[in-house]
Amino acid sequence: MDVLHLTLRQLQIFVAVARSGSTTAAAEAIALSQSATSAALQELERLLSLRLFDRVGKRLLLNDNGRALLPRAEALLAGAGDIERLAQDSDAQRAALRIGASLTVADHGVPAVLAAFLGDRPRAAPHWQTTVTVGNTAQICGLVAAHALDIGLIEGPHHDASLVAQPWLEDELVVVGTPAVATTQGSTLADLAEAVWLLRETGSATREISDQALAPRIGPYRRRIELGSNAALRQAALAGLGLACLSRRVVAEDLARGQLQTVAAPLPRISRQWHWVLQAGRQPTPALAALIALLPTLAQTDGPPP
Structure with missing residues (x-):
């Protein structure tokens, strides 16, 4: 036998x-x-x-x-x-993923990304384990480089040579204030130079992009208030404390209701690319590779809703 x-x-x-x-x-x-x-x-x-x-x-x-x-x-x-x-x-x-996201992407991108990802994999949903760590772009890139996160979804450029990045979605930034503030502090470039600016902290991609766009036209900020989140900036702008440069996705409803408006001063269109970042040389797991493959398809369908 x-x-x-x-x-x-x-x-x-x-x-x-x-x-x-x-x-x-x-x-x-x-x-x-x-x-x-x-x-x-x-x-x-x-x-x-x-x-x-x-x-x-x-x-x-x-x-x-x-x-x-x-x-x-x-x-x-x-x-x-x-x-x-x-x-x-x-x-x-x-199937488990450790995702990092900068603040704008976390609030206005990650929910749609995860919904689409799990929607394509209904049988995986009961076993799915994921964590989303939220921070500014510099913090998320640091965690990815330290192997504490599998992937970072960030809203601006990175400066770490140990990471590779690819863009996946365009995001427009707008300078906004209440109608009264936008009129009195934002009608001309001279107005903008004297305005009270509501700013994100250093290390934020929103801050880096807005500095690059505004500094050549209005010089250094004379009056500024720094706040550590988009939500805080938005609320400060709604309270009439000054002007803020934020993703249109963050203030879309406020603009539609007329609670905020864009300034009339002649500024160029301010835009940036959202990127995903990985450690250089990393071999993605099947789940991570599938997530990366999904991101451009969301951009082709106008991306996460504004």
Whole structure:
């Protein structure tokens, strides 16, 4: 006897026949033809050189050999199931992602990205594990470089040679204030030079892009208030504290309602590219590769909603 020729399928069929008492019922239970079930059972008995059942009419009843084999076969099948579950757990681990996002992307991009990603993988959703770490662009790039994050989704340029980056979405920035502030502090470039500026902190991509666009035209900020989030800037602008340069996505509803308006001063269009960043040389997992492949398709459909 060469036990290496035994298969789990044969043992599964044996257990099904033992429980049901016939090859016909067993075949229905395991979605196999009756002839294939009978053939597999006969092959198992041949390999073992043992009869496992007594034939009584149309019934198959376990004999002593079959009763001795049954618990061992059930144990082997249970062990195989444990191995399959281990593989599924490994798949779940490979499906887990540690995502970092800068503030604008976290608020106005990540929810749409995750919804589209999981929508394409309904069977993966129950096992999906992900964390989203939010910070400014410099912080997220630092965490990706330190291998604390699998991928960073950032809204501006990065300056770390250990990272690779690709753009995936264009984002427009606008200078806004309440109607009164936008009129009194934003009608001309001279007005902008004297305005109170509501600014993100150093290290923020929003701050870097706005500085690059504004400094050549209005010089250094004479009056400024620095705040650490887009939400705080938006609320400060709504409160009439000054002018803010923010993603149009952040203030779209306020502009539509007339609570904020763009300034009339002659400024160029201010835009930037959202990028994904990875450690250079990293081989993406299947889940990470799928996420990266999804990002350009969102941009082609106008991206996450403004």
